[in-house]
Amino acid sequence: MTQGRSTPEKVVVIGSGFGGLAAAARLAARGYQVEVFEKRAQPGGRASVFKRDGFVFDAGPTVITAPFLFDDIFALAGRRREDYITFLPVQPFYRIFDHAGRFFEYNTDLPHVLNQIGRWCKADQDGYRRFLAGAETLMQKGFLELGDTPFLHTADMLGVTPDLVRLQAYRSVYGYVSRFIRHPFLRRCFSFHPLLIGGNPLEASAIYAMIHAIERRWGIWYVRGGTGALVQALVRLIEELGGRLHYNAEVTRIPVEKGRATGVCLRDGSVHPADHVVSNADVPFTYLHLIDQRQRGLRNSDRRYRHVARYSMSLVVIYFGTDRQYRDGRLVHHNIILSRRYKGLLREIFHGRSLPHDFSLYLHMPATTDPSMAPEGCESFYVLAPVPHLGADIDWAQAAKPYRDAILSFLETHYLPNLRRHIVAEHMIDPRYFRDELNTHLGSGFSLEPVLTQSAWFRPHNRSEDIENLYFAGAGTHPGAGLPGVVLSGKIAADLIGGTAR
Ligand SMILES: Cc1cc2nc3c(=O)[nH]c(=O)nc-3n(C[C@H](O)[C@H](O)[C@H](O)COP(=O)(O)OP(=O)(O)OC[C@H]3O[C@@H](n4cnc5c(N)ncnc54)[C@H](O)[C@@H]3O)c2cc1C
Secondary structure, rough: OOOOOOOEEEEEOOOOHHHHHHHHHHHHHOEEEEEEEEOOOOOOHHHHHEEEOEEEEEEOOOEEEEOOHHHHHHHHHHOHHHOOEEEEEEOOOEEEEEOOOOOOEEEHHHOOOHHHHHHHHHOHHHHHHHHHHHHHHHHHHHHOOOOOOOOHHHHHHHHHHHHHHHHOOOEEEHHHOOOOOOOOOHHHHHHOOOHHHHHOOOOEEHHHHHHHHHHHHHEEEEEEEOOOHHHHHHHHHHHOOOOEEEEOOEEEEEEEOOOOOOOEEEEEOOOEEEOEEEOOOOOOHHHHHHOHHHOOHHHHHHHHHHHHHEEEEEEEEEEEEEEOOOOOOOOEEEEEEEOOOOOHHHHHHHOOOOOOOOEEEEEEHHHHOOHHHHHOOOEEEEEEEEOOOOOOOOOOOHHHHHHHHHHHOOOOOOHHHHHHHHEEEEEEEEEHHHHHHOOOHHHHHOEOOHHHHHHHHHHHOOOOOOOOOEEOOOOOEEEEEEEOHHHHHHHHHHHHOOOOOO
């Protein structure tokens, strides 16, 4: 790393999403001189925070799985995560409602989960045990063994192919779950997880069935003060270690000489030299907009990212605060409200050209775990609906308002009485936010879609094939979207720079 030099090597990180922050913290802990350039006025990327009239809204991630991945970052720097941030357990993990308002919920308590399954279909209790055993095997391989392995060479992929075949990675998550579970609603409850990382349960590799095992093994957590507080904790750590973060600092170009990045150029015209560059900006955006096409080979060509790659769906999220609470016990911290249609709706979200007429929703109620997220006596919410990305023919300038009205009216009728009368703070984002604010190709919510042909070696690599000192951390590179994935990608990038990658 930096031995043998009088000054430490300098690393520039583009973007302060969790992948960028994880890479920056690890590199700063190893003695590199780290500078993070963030386009926006605040850190966190998808995990930024909207504050309105005393309500605190986490814009994106709300579910913390595998919290030890954060502990590891602090430990590498000789610190204790507990001294920076508190993780609060969330129980149940999710309450999942069918179209008629009946629910299923689960947590780490096996008898409780079996009892819940029994309310829907006694015969599926055995199937669930077998499903869980399979998901644990998938987790062992896909998460614990391969999660922080960089897949840079064809041989890396060939080495794991027999395992992938044995583990039936060629199946979809829905297909995998359906081998064990018979009841249609329970199939949905155990197969929705790819949506959390931008995947279609009908097409994402069965490997992602491991998410259920990860949840059960390490639990689901919420950060006291919201996910934004975790972002702030990482920022504080990086700064304590001597790293610097610059906001309103958009990188417009990565200059390359003789196959090496020389640093970054910002929109204000300034040039910042670096020994290594880590891009946490969306991978397709980085190649398409920051690097001259003549510096890129076929694998990173415009053609690949514009015409060949498949992108995850996008999202509409409405953040709202009410001047009353909704605590009759029916809704919990994490609620999923499924539409009557499952397969048809998923097909329309991932392959359709127009906005589906119905929706499945995730409804977040953080103040049930952490009262500081809303003023006293009030409730803080966000409701999220997966929608097609900007490759579809939807004019969001026209569609956003009626879509918002339909969702709030649905919630008012079925879950939150008199809702619209009680809303006192509101904010909404749609696919344009992901494209324009976060620089994500086609406004996708999670970058490249997690299908087998875009996973591991097939996913954009953590080190560029074209530019030897350019690395990637974030949702678009290996292992993929979701906080565990992007935090691991930050580890891979830092390990590749430090020469300690697996
Ligand atoms: C609504 C929503 C809910 C989610 N819920 C969960 C959840 O509960 N649990 C979970 O684990 N995951 C969840 N996810 C997924 C998870 O949030 C993301 O996969 C993860 O946060 C992405 O991190 P990232 O490192 O890719 O960076 P991003 O968050 O994508 O950040 C990239 C950063 O780069 C900056 N940038 C871009 N271009 C430039 C440039 N040219 N110059 C400078 N800066 C630039 C952007 O401004 C941004 O700050 C959710 C995602 C969304 C959108």
